[in-house]
Amino acid sequence: xxxxxxxxxxxxxxxxxxxxxxxxxxxxxxxxxxxxxxxxxxxxxxxxxxxxxxxxxxxxxxxxxxxxxxxxxxxxxxxxxxxxxxxxxxxxxxxxxxxxxxxxxxxxxxxxxxxxxxxxxxxxxxxxxxxxxxxxxxxx
Numbered sequence: 671x672x673x674x675x676x677x678x679x680x681x682x683x684x685x686x687x688x689x690x691x692x693x694x695x696x697x698x699x700x701x702x703x704x705x706x707x708x709x710x711x712x713x714x715x716x717x718x719x720x721x722x723x724x725x726x727x728x729x730x731x732x733x734x735x736x737x738x739x740x741x742x743x744x745x746x747x748x749x750x751x752x753x754x755x756x757x758x759x760x761x762x763x764x765x766x767x768x769x770x771x772x773x774x775x776x777x778x779x780x781x782x783x784x785x786x787x788x789x790x791x792x793x794x795x796x797x798x799x800x801x802x803x804x805x806x807x808x809x810x
Contacts, residue, residue, distance in 0.1 A: 694779035697772045
């Protein structure tokens with residue numbers, strides 16, 4: 671099996687994921703939902719910058735190690751969002767957000783991320799597995 675189809679599907683899902691993240695970030699700004707400094711660092715480093723760089727590199731150098739790294743970054747972002755949006759009470763929890771303009775957008779994008787992020791993780795795993803089959807275990 672070629673790795674082109676998994677890479678294309680991953681890229682399309684990633685684009686949807688990033689679009690939802692941008693809109694969710696806008697809702698954060700509208701509602702002034704606070705994030706701790708370490709949470710901001712996580713969002714920018716693990717959810718936005720690192721996976722974007724890895725995905726771009728994958729288009730130029732296919733690597734199962736990079737595909738697996740991307741899957742792990744995406745999974746970490748998904749778990750982060752699940753925990754803070756739907757886990758224990760905190761300012762980023764969907765039920766803690768004030769009922770102001772942007773509230774529905776915040777909740778809808780949090781739910782959308784809960785679905786699009788695991789789909790993106792699965793696409794990255796599909797790519798990694800495809801690379802293992804087509805390029806062998808020796809291809810890192």
